[in-house]
Amino acid sequence: MAPIVEIKDLTKSYRRGNQSIIVLENISLSIEDGDFLALMGPSGSGKSTLLNLIAGLDKADSGSIKVAGIDISLLSESMLAKWRSENVGFIFQFYNLVPVLTAFENVELPLILTNLSKKERKEHVTTALNLVNLEDRVDHYPRQLSGGQQQRVAIARAVVTDPTMIVADEPTGDLDRASAEEVLRLMERLSSDIGKTIIMVTHDPRAAKKANNMKYLEKGVLANAPEASFSECL
Amino acid sequence: MLLKLLFRNAFRHKLRAGLTICGICVAILAFGLLRTVVSAWYAGVDASSSTRLVTRNAISLIFPLPLSYKDKIRGVEGVKIVSLGNWFGGIYIEEKNFFANFAVDSKTYLDLYPEFVIPPDQKLSFLKERKGCVVGSKLANRFGWKLGDTIVLRGTIFPGKWEFILRAIYKGRDKTIDESQFFFHWDYLNETMKKILPRRADQVGFYMIGMSSPDIAASTSKSVDSLFKNSFAETLTETEKAFQTSFIALSQTILTVIQLVSLVVIVIILAVVANTMAMSVRERMNEYAVFKTLGFGGFYLSILILGESLLITAIGCAIGIIATFPAADAFARAVGDFFPIFNISLRTLYLDMLAALIVGVVAAIFPIWRAISVPIASGLGRAG
Ligand SMILES: Nc1ncnc2c1ncn2[C@@H]1O[C@H](COP(=O)(O)OP(=O)(O)OP(=O)(O)O)[C@@H](O)[C@H]1O
Numbered sequence: 001m002a003p004i005v006e007i008k009d010l011t012k013s014y015r016r017g018n019q020s021i022i023v024l025e026n027i028s029l030s031i032e033d034g035d036f037l038a039l040m041g042p043s044g045s046g047k048s049t050l051l052n053l054i055a056g057l058d059k060a061d062s063g064s065i066k067v068a069g070i071d072i073s074l075l076s077e078s079m080l081a082k083w084r085s086e087n088v089g090f091i092f093q094f095y096n097l098v099p100v101l102t103a104f105e106n107v108e109l110p111l112i113l114t115n116l117s118k119k120e121r122k123e124h125v126t127t128a129l130n131l132v133n134l135e136d137r138v139d140h141y142p143r144q145l146s147g148g149q150q151q152r153v154a155i156a157r158a159v160v161t162d163p164t165m166i167v168a169d170e171p172t173g174d175l176d177r178a179s180a181e182e183v184l185r186l187m188e189r190l191s192s193d194i195g196k197t198i199i200m201v202t203h204d205p206r207a208a209k210k211a212n213n214m215k216y217l218e219k220g221v222l223a224n225a226p227e228a229s230f231s232e233c234l
Numbered sequence: 235m236l237l238k239l240l241f242r243n244a245f246r247h248k249l250r251a252g253l254t255i256c257g258i259c260v261a262i263l264a265f266g267l268l269r270t271v272v273s274a275w276y277a278g279v280d281a282s283s284s285t286r287l288v289t290r291n292a293i294s295l296i297f298p299l300p301l302s303y304k305d306k307i308r309g310v311e312g313v314k315i316v317s318l319g320n321w322f323g324g325i326y327i328e329e330k331n332f333f334a335n336f337a338v339d340s341k342t343y344l345d346l347y348p349e350f351v352i353p354p355d356q357k358l359s360f361l362k363e364r365k366g367c368v369v370g371s372k373l374a375n376r377f378g379w380k381l382g383d384t385i386v387l388r389g390t391i392f393p394g395k396w397e398f399i400l401r402a403i404y405k406g407r408d409k410t411i412d413e414s415q416f417f418f419h420w421d422y423l424n425e426t427m428k429k430i431l432p433r434r435a436d437q438v439g440f441y442m443i444g445m446s447s448p449d450i451a452a453s454t455s456k457s458v459d460s461l462f463k464n465s466f467a468e469t470l471t472e473t474e475k476a477f478q479t480s481f482i483a484l485s486q487t488i489l490t491v492i493q494l495v496s497l498v499v500i501v502i503i504l505a506v507v508a509n510t511m512a513m514s515v516r517e518r519m520n521e522y523a524v525f526k527t528l529g530f531g532g533f534y535l536s537i538l539i540l541g542e543s544l545l546i547t548a549i550g551c552a553i554g555i556i557a558t559f560p561a562a563d564a565f566a567r568a569v570g571d572f573f574p575i576f577n578i579s580l581r582t583l584y585l586d587m588l589a590a591l592i593v594g595v596v597a598a599i600f601p602i603w604r605a606i607s608v609p610i611a612s613g614l615g616r617a618g
Pocket residue numbers: 014015016023041042043044045046047048049050611612
């Protein structure tokens with residue numbers, strides 16, 4: 001089976017003043033359908049940058065990124081937006097829920113862009129919220145929820161559109177141990193029960209252990225996690 | 235759902251939203267009142283008929299014309315009615331009780347002004363009474379005058395105490411008609427002057443001409459004026475509108491200032507609303523980045539931000555307009571004597587709404603541009 005994500009010779013640099021800093025250099029990477037990949041590495045190594053490129057939030061300087069056969073580096077800005085809404089579920093470190101919307105409405109948000117009826121949307125949202133065990137919190141606003149609960153709402157929002165893959169940038173970075181554990185268990189279940197492809201950036205080795213695959217990024221170069229540097233990171 | 239979001243966004247900061255709405259409301263109120271003052275000023279002009287011409291002394295309004303001109307003017311082609319009158323300038327008890335009072339050739343004058351509606355019996359008794367006078371209903375109410383009352387005016391241009399008997403009260407045909415004028419018989423004035431100051435008898439302040447059609451105004455004015463060319467009292471004939479406007483021209487500068495101030499008010503409130511929107515949007519950059527991440531394009535962001543801006547201005551505008559009515563009433567009561575007609579015109583309300591719309595749209599432009607152009611990654615970077 002062809003890999004769901006196929007990255008070839010990806011290079012990305014940022015311009016700061018008149019000098020440009022190379023953040024990612026000649027990255028090549030394949031991710032199989034259903035993989036739960038943990039992306040690790042020291043701070044500033046370019047993990048978020050790589051994740052943003054895969055998720056179609058940013059453009060690379062050169063190289064190609066194919067997701068389910070589509071080369072997203074060729075898509076225009078607006079096509080990319082449409083592609084994201086159909087193919088990517090996002091989980092952020094700081095949850096990024098809309099504070100004036102209830103848990104239900106936050107999860108419903110990405111469905112606004114689909115042509116589902118109101119009734120169908122309600123079914124989808126309810127299913128997603130059940131999946132994260134928050135069926136009793138539908139009418140709560142984010143400020144009425146704990147960090148862990150907010151992150152679970154965010155997970156529901158990420159899966160409600162049934163995307164091709166889910167990207168998560170340090171999803172447990174802002175959580176206490178128990179909540180982090182819960183969030184990770186959920187992500188594990190998404191991977192094992194539903195077979196979702198998940199790409200997760202993390203600093204937390206315990207989080208990385210839940211994944212079934214791991215890549216290590218250092219100074220913009222990708223390596224298979226060597227045991228030595230892995231424990232260094234600990 | 236977007237609508238719900240838009241509403242909740244608008245009132246996320248209750249104090250800020252409240253203050254902004256308050257500001258818009260006050261601005262619209264001020265704008266509306268100022269516009270109404272301007273239109274009150276022009277009310278006389280708008281109410282004037284285009285089939286009426288005014289002939290006055292070419293040198294200045296304060297110089298009279300001979301009575302003999304009347305028949306000559308009547309001979310001009312296109313002239314149907316000729317009436318005449320003098321600004322009397324009488325004072326009722328005190329100077330502050332100012333109102334316009336004229337001595338006019340009553341029969342012809344009332345024929346020229348069908349917009350002054352008088353019950354036929356009152357009109358008859360006014361015409362029969364030598365000292366009779368007719369006043370507008372607003373003026374009658376102001377001083378509590380009733381039919382049959384004797385009213386004494388102190389002359390300023392024409393010396394002495396002048397006694398009149400109120401015989402008729404007119405109403406305007408519509409709201410644009412000034413109901414606070416005072417008319418009496420020119421013959422009464424002239425006969426009295428013959429007795430006390432014969433030198434000043436048979437002198438007319440202005441002739442009022444009724445034409446058969448408004449189209450011949452230019453040619454008729456020219457023929458009238460050419461009649462008296464090179465005579466000792468040359469004339470200037472213009473439409474009633476132009477005549478009124480020349481009065482107003484004196485205060486043109488003030489009007490310009492008022493109009494300018496009303497614009498400045500709008501510009502200030504634009505700055506306030508723009509600031510509110512810019513603040514709100516800057517705080518929510520991270521949220522807009524999330525929207526963009528989820529695939530919402532510039533169209534949705536524009537709707538959200540523009541909608542919020544318009545919602546706030548619309549509420550402020552609505553309250554402002556509602557408040558304009560009692561405020562205008564109070565204003566009219568305070569200074570009503572100077573503005574016989576003080577109505578909030580539909581035009582003013584439209585201008586209010588137009589101003590609010592422009593403010594709402596313009597205030598949203600920059601925030602929308604910001605929200606759309608900020609790259610997603612740096613927008614998300616503001617998280618936490
Ligand atoms: N918008 C930007 N403009 C300029 N430089 C940037 C930008 N975004 C990231 N960088 C630089 O790119 C490098 C990689 O950043 P990135 O956020 O990908 O690191 P990271 O591995 O996610 O780090 P962390 O673990 O701290 O999140 C850093 O040196 C950073 O300073």
